[in-house]
Amino acid sequence: MNQQNHIPIAIIGAGLGGLTLARVLHVHGIKSKIYEAESSESARTQGGMLDIHEDNGQLALKAAELFEEFLKIIHAGGQATRLLDKEGNILLDEPDDGTGARPEVLRGDLRRILINSLPSDTIQWGHKIQEAYSIGEGRHVLIFANGSSVTTDLLVGADGAWSRVRSLVSEAKPVYTGTSFVETYLFDSENRHKTSADVVGGGALFALAPDKGIVAHKETNGVLHTYVALKKPKDWIEKIDFSDPTKALVSVADEFDDWAPELKALIMEGETATPRPIHSLPADHKWARVPGVTLLGDAAHLMAPSGEGANLAMYDGAELAKEIAANPRNIEVALAAYEKELFTRSASAALDAEVIFEACYGDNAPESLLEFFTNMEPA
Numbered sequence: 005m006n007q008q009n010h011i012p013i014a015i016i017g018a019g020l021g022g023l024t025l026a027r028v029l030h031v032h033g034i035k036s037k038i039y040e041a042e043s044s045e046s047a048r049t050q051g052g053m054l055d056i057h058e059d060n061g062q063l064a065l066k067a068a069e070l071f072e073e074f075l076k077i078i079h080a081g082g083q084a085t086r087l088l089d090k091e092g093n094i095l096l097d098e099p100d101d102g103t104g105a106r107p108e109v110l111r112g113d114l115r116r117i118l119i120n121s122l123p124s125d126t127i128q129w130g131h132k133i134q135e136a137y138s139i140g141e142g143r144h145v146l147i148f149a150n151g152s153s154v155t156t157d158l159l160v161g162a163d164g165a166w167s168r169v170r171s172l173v174s175e176a177k178p179v180y181t182g183t184s185f186v187e188t189y190l191f192d193s194e195n196r197h198k199t200s201a202d203v204v205g206g207g208a209l210f211a212l213a214p215d216k217g218i219v220a221h222k223e224t225n226g227v228l229h230t231y232v233a234l235k236k237p238k239d240w241i242e243k244i245d246f247s248d249p250t251k252a253l254v255s256v257a258d259e260f261d262d263w264a265p266e267l268k269a270l271i272m273e274g275e276t277a278t279p280r281p282i283h284s285l286p287a288d289h290k291w292a293r294v295p296g297v298t299l300l301g302d303a304a305h306l307m308a309p310s311g312e313g314a315n316l317a318m319y320d321g322a323e324l325a326k327e328i329a330a331n332p333r334n335i336e337v338a339l340a341a342y343e344k345e346l347f348t349r350s351a352s353a354a355l356d357a358e359v360i361f362e363a364c365y366g367d368n369a370p371e372s373l374l375e376f377f378t379n380m381e382p383a
Contacts, residue, residue, distance in 0.1 A: 011037045013328075014146060014156035016133050016169050018042070020111070021301035021317030022162030023118035026126055027068040028325030034332070038122075039148065041132035045119055052229040053082060053208075053221045054114065054314045055106040061315035064322035073117045074109065079224060082108025084207030087374055092203070092211075092264030095374050100207060108207070110223065111314065133168045142296025142335070144172075158335055159297040160324070162317070165283060167303035173291040174299075178283035178306050183233055183365060184241040185282060185309075186256050188249070188274030190228040197228065197273050203266045204228055211267050212370035216259060218270055219364075230270050231280070232256055233365055241279045249277035284308055287354035290347040298339050300324060305350035310357035320346060 013029065015022045018040035026036045042048065056062055056074070065071045083106055087096035119127065132149040136159060139145055147153045161169025165178055193201035203209065204220045211218040215235040223229050234240075234256070246252045257271040285306045298304075301317030324342045331338040363372040 009154045011154050011156045013037070013158045013160070014039060014144075014154060015160045015162055016136075016146075016167075017161070017163035017301075017303075018119070018127050018129075019162060019164060019301065019317065020115060020118065020314050021321045022160070023115065023122070024064050024068055024318040024321030025160060025162065025300065025325050026321075027070070027118055027121050028064075028322045029328065030122060030126075031067070031069055032325065032329035034325075034329060036126065037154075038127045039131040039133060039146070040127055040129055041149075043130045045116070045129075049112070052111060053079065053108045053223055054111050055083070055108050055311055056114075057312075057315045058105050060312075060319035064315075064318035067322040067326065068118070068121065070117055070121055073121075074114070077109050077113040077117065078107040079109060081206040082208075082222070084205055085377070086205050086207070086209045087370055087377065088203075088209065088211040088264075088267070089370050090211065090213040090260075090263045090267065092266055095370060096377055097205070098377075106311075108221075114314075133163065136169060136172060138172070138296070144296055157296060158328075158339075161297070161299040161303040162301055162321070164302045165306045167299065169297065170299060170303050172297050173294045174289065176285050176289050178285055180238045181282045181284050181308055181361075182237075183235050183282045183308075183361070184238070185280035186232040186234075186241070186252070186271075187276070187278040187280050188230050188232070188253065188271065189276050190230070190270070190273055191226070191275055193222075193226045193228045195226070197269070199266050200228055200269050200273060201226070203270070210364065210370070210373060211263075212364055212373060213263075214367050214369050215365060217365055217369065218260075218267055220270055228270070230274065232260075232271055234259055235365060238281055241281055244279065246277050246279055249274065252277040282308060284354070284357075287358065288347075288351050289354075290343075290351075293336070293340055293343065295336060298324070298343060300346075304346060305354060307350075307354040307357040308361040310353075310360040312353050312357060316350065316353055319349075 013036035083100035135147040209220040220230040300320035327338040
């Protein structure tokens with residue numbers, strides 16, 4: 005393979021973690037390339053609201069020298085939180101306190117800031133990794149579905165839950181948690197879905213009961229973004245035909261027959277329907293040091309949704325970049341130091357995620373989540 009196809013640092017995946025890694029490397033004067041399967045930045049909708057935490061996500065943005073840009077995209081009022089039971093009784097209604105401890109932003113806006121902060125040739129769109137293998141001394145060959153290939157001295161798997169890079173360091177595979185989400189959107193809610201807009205309020209809504217729930221966010225431009233959660237065998241959701249969103253949502257809404265009409269409307273009036281079976285890796289997932297390759301984000305520590313996933317991915321990226329910058333002549337020292345801290349923080353976060361998930365959908369919901377929120381409040 006000729007020299008022009010050699011890339012010193014190759015990052016697989018242009019999600020928030022991979023982009024943060026590339027950006028913090030750039031801040032330190034270190035070049036990298038990101039290989040992304042999607043054809044362009046706008047190839048698909050980039051998720052919904054994210055709360056960016058002071059102790060990890062915000063620190064990563066500061067390391068990326070993008071904190072001021074981040075402040076400009078905060079969704080005012082988005083930190084508001086409302087908790088209801090299935091009858092629609094309000095158990096908690098907390099306004100956005102304006103502290104900025106966990107401000108909400110749109111994932112797409114945050115991703116755009118990161119993309120625009122990189123040199124234009126950093127991201128190689130339309131490069132879906134097909135194969136990666138070692139050629140010794142920490143170097144790897146990457147072969148892409150478009151027929152191109154490169155070699156690299158450092159391969160970073162930032163390629164999410166179903167990472168192709170993970171198999172180079174670990175035999176672990178994501179397993180189904182027993183809970184599935186169905187994602188849906190209601191557009192122009194103030195005019196077309198006023199009842200639903202009123203019940204959600206200005207921020208996040210949690211309407212919960214044992215084994216099920218409705219979690220919704222008020223986004224910009226009157227968009228209501230909803231996740232309907234159900235503890236079900238995986239084949240339950242696989243049997244629903246999501247090619248017809250209306251029929252699919254009727255099937256889902258049948259599971260909420262005894263819920264308040266204004267809550268059920270968040271399902272029935274949905275204009276899209278996308279199945280999201282929830283998978284996770286073992287909480288203590290780790291691997292032995294493999295020369296020239298490492299993981300970050302969901303590729304390293306896929307866990308139940310808890311509000312930490314994006315924050316951890318960005319923090320992983322920033323911490324890895326700082327270790328590389330501190331050890332430019334010894335990547336293995338950098339990777340060993342990075343992974344030592346990664347394994348500790350991700351195991352702790354995964355255990356916390358299990359606690360939060362149980363509080364949301366366990367036998368004592370919604371009271372268990374109310375207790376969790378109450379214990380989070382300052383004394």
